[in-house]
Amino acid sequence: MTDASNTRHIPDRLQSNAARILKSWEVLLLGVAILIFVANSFASPYFLNAWNLSDATFNFTEKAMIAFAMALLIISGEIDLSVAAIIALASTAMGAAAQVGAGTFELVLIGLVTGLTAGAFNGVLVTLMGLPSIVVTIGTMSLFRGISYIILGDGAYRGYPADFAFFGQGYVWWVLSFEFVLFAVLAVIYYVVLHRTNFGRTVYTIGNNATAASFSGIRVARVKFILFLLTGLMAGVAAICLTSRLGSTRPSIAFGWELEVVTMVVLGGVSILGGSGSIPGVVIAAFVMGLVTFGLGLLNVPGIVMSIFIGLMLIGVIALPRLWAKWRA
Amino acid sequence: MSMTRRMFGGAAAAALMLAGGVAQAQDDNVRIALVVKALGIGFFEAAAEGAEEAAEELGNVEVIYTGPTDTTAEGQIEVINSLIAQQVDAIAVSANDTDALVPALKKAMQRGIKVISWDSGVAPEGRMLHLNPSSNSLIGNMIIKLAADELPDGGEVAVLSATTTSTNQNIWIEEMNKVMGNYPGIEVVGTVYGDDLADKSYREATGLMQTYPDLDAIIAPTSVGIVAAARAVEDAGKVGEVNVTGLGLPSEMAGAIESGASKSFAIWNPIDLGYSATMLAYQLATEQATAEPGAEIPMGRMGTLTLDDNNEGAMADPFVYDETNIDDFKDIF
Numbered sequence: 001m002t003d004a005s006n007t008r009h010i011p012d013r014l015q016s017n018a019a020r021i022l023k024s025w026e027v028l029l030l031g032v033a034i035l036i037f038v039a040n041s042f043a044s045p046y047f048l049n050a051w052n053l054s055d056a057t058f059n060f061t062e063k064a065m066i067a068f069a070m071a072l073l074i075i076s077g078e079i080d081l082s083v084a085a086i087i088a089l090a091s092t093a094m095g096a097a098a099q100v101g102a103g104t105f106e107l108v109l110i111g112l113v114t115g116l117t118a119g120a121f122n123g124v125l126v127t128l129m130g131l132p133s134i135v136v137t138i139g140t141m142s143l144f145r146g147i148s149y150i151i152l153g154d155g156a157y158r159g160y161p162a163d164f165a166f167f168g169q170g171y172v173w174w175v176l177s178f179e180f181v182l183f184a185v186l187a188v189i190y191y192v193v194l195h196r197t198n199f200g201r202t203v204y205t206i207g208n209n210a211t212a213a214s215f216s217g218i219r220v221a222r223v224k225f226i227l228f229l230l231t232g233l234m235a236g237v238a239a240i241c242l243t244s245r246l247g248s249t250r251p252s253i254a255f256g257w258e259l260e261v262v263t264m265v266v267l268g269g270v271s272i273l274g275g276s277g278s279i280p281g282v283v284i285a286a287f288v289m290g291l292v293t294f295g296l297g298l299l300n301v302p303g304i305v306m307s308i309f310i311g312l313m314l315i316g317v318i319a320l321p322r323l324w325a326k327w328r329a
Numbered sequence: 330m331s332m333t334r335r336m337f338g339g340a341a342a343a344a345l346m347l348a349g350g351v352a353q354a355q356d357d358n359v360r361i362a363l364v365v366k367a368l369g370i371g372f373f374e375a376a377a378e379g380a381e382e383a384a385e386e387l388g389n390v391e392v393i394y395t396g397p398t399d400t401t402a403e404g405q406i407e408v409i410n411s412l413i414a415q416q417v418d419a420i421a422v423s424a425n426d427t428d429a430l431v432p433a434l435k436k437a438m439q440r441g442i443k444v445i446s447w448d449s450g451v452a453p454e455g456r457m458l459h460l461n462p463s464s465n466s467l468i469g470n471m472i473i474k475l476a477a478d479e480l481p482d483g484g485e486v487a488v489l490s491a492t493t494t495s496t497n498q499n500i501w502i503e504e505m506n507k508v509m510g511n512y513p514g515i516e517v518v519g520t521v522y523g524d525d526l527a528d529k530s531y532r533e534a535t536g537l538m539q540t541y542p543d544l545d546a547i548i549a550p551t552s553v554g555i556v557a558a559a560r561a562v563e564d565a566g567k568v569g570e571v572n573v574t575g576l577g578l579p580s581e582m583a584g585a586i587e588s589g590a591s592k593s594f595a596i597w598n599p600i601d602l603g604y605s606a607t608m609l610a611y612q613l614a615t616e617q618a619t620a621e622p623g624a625e626i627p628m629g630r631m632g633t634l635t636l637d638d639n640n641e642g643a644m645a646d647p648f649v650y651d652e653t654n655i656d657d658f659k660d661i662f
Contacts, residue, residue: 051414246432247431248429252426256399256401294411297410
């Protein structure tokens with residue numbers, strides 16, 4: 001919460017009635033989520049089972065953690081395509097440490113620090129050297145994963161300490177997994193940061209017009225650097241969860257996740273051009289993607305059809321509000 | 330542990346258990362999931378065909394052929410989670426990752442699902458048994474047998490291998506040397522290494538034919554080497570004089586069989602593999618067999634699988650491909 005006298009109201013988008021559409025976006029998405037939930041319950045007798053639903057959350061929790069930070073980054077007008085590669089690098093670093101007997105606490109620390117370092121590297125290249133983030137992170141995507149491949153080759157790290165398994169396989173209470181609780185806590189934190197702090201407002205401002213933001217005294221480069229740090233950190237957190245869940249590290253870990261994370265963010269209503277979007281949208285999008293993959297999986301629908309379905313849903317959810325707005329106008 | 334967890338879950342979610350009743354009613358068929366590395370790969374489509382064949386033979390079996398879109402461990406775990414949720418009776422998996430699938434498969438076993446791996450194995454703690462398509466000794470014997478069968482009066486053969494450090498090829502050649510006594514008159518005159526590179530393999534094969542003008546056969550226990558050697562024989566105009574054999578893929582070797590540069594070669598048969606995996610999964614799921622060292626588990630027309638100390642077993646001799654069957658398989662893999 002900030003002092004009201006300090007903050008100016010800055011619209012999420014300068015043109016049009018975007019705020020109204022945005023409001024309906026989350027509602028529409030929530031409708032889609034409920035529809036999928038109900039359809040799944042009818043389609044498969046195995047869907048409405050507490051343990052099965054709990055298992056299903058693992059399909060999206062790790063990706064969603066990164067998606068929160070990615071949402072802020074995309075709102076600010078940047079993108080980080082190296083997140084999956086950061087997972088590989090952080091996981092490799094943790095694996096190497098585990099081989100020489102590092103304990104769970106050290107492993108977590110190493111995972112987080114590796115993520116932060118990789119995020120800082122991206123941040124420096126983008127903010128200090130002024131390079132476009134899409135190009136930088138496509139480069140670091142190959143770089144980070146390349147380092148993992150050099151270290152591991154076709155080998156694997158195993159032998160993580162037994163209590164390290166808690167992060168990816170542990171349960172806090174009954175069916176509530178540690179990952180799901182962490183996902184929920186992070187969702188609240190990112191909601192507060194983006195929607196209830198000055199920092200969050202500056203992120204929107206930068207995304208709408210970085211030059212204007214800079215002229216109004218916002219340290220654009222610093223905010224963007226922090227966002228890259230955050231994204232790297234979240235990739236580190238996801239690396240800890242995923243490594244713990246798999247119990248092993250290979251350089252191909254989390255391959256292709258960057259696109260799924262970006263899909264989740266865009267499906268959640270974040271404008272890929274920057275300047276608008278919300279955390280609740282991303283949370284619902286995470287559930288939608290998780291429910292769709294799990295529901296279709298229960299019906300043994302082949303993965304190819306699932307990809308097509310997700311693609312159509314993405315186009316549909318993006319096109320519908322615009323068509324609706326046009327039709328209303 | 331798993332039972333209490335499930336029962337607790339069931340009791341607490343009593344309202345949801347209406348659905349569970351429906352699930353029970355469907356359970357009269359033995360449901361076996363054939364999980365492959367990725368969908369849309371000819372080799373695995375053929376394995377699924379074999380699985381269906383086994384299901385038809387057994388009668389009360391439903392095969393669920395599934396897998397991720399691309400060959401990732403994470404994708405396979407999602408598939409395995411949905412199979413656990415469906416309470417399938419058995420999972421037979423060709424793994425994208427030896428270790429990463431272990432936690433998910435352990436969970437499956439805790440919930441009463443029988444788990445086996447085939448083709449590409451899972452670490453022992455993540456499965457009950459592993460079905461190897463063949464064994465090193467069977468492969469070593471097969472590659473020399475293929476050459477010897479075409480040379481009833483004996484002759485000179487040479488080996489074109491991958492790299493000097495290729496574990497698989499070295500073991501197979503070693504196993505081949507052990508059984509040389511069974512093939513009198515066959516002499517191995519030399520071994521060269523093409524490093525699994527097409528151009529180097531080609532040059533080494535050409536070199537072999539120049540060094541040993543009386544060479545009768547080249548054995549290449551590598552899919553890259555065998556294609557390159559066949560090309561070298563064709564280019565040297567020695568088709569009919571030098572027979573190329575070894576391990577290769579039907580799709581890549583169809584031309585060499587047609588030209589006559591290769592009379593026959595071997596590799597596992599994916600149809601047999603899918604068939605055997607399904608048979609084994611059925612035996613475990615119906616509790617007719619237990620996976621333990623020394624166990625002999627029947628797998629229909631493919632005979633029996635004998636498990637070693639790691640609960641692994643070899644299915645059969647590599648399958649021989651020649652002009653009679655190459656057309657059936659060249660489009661598969």
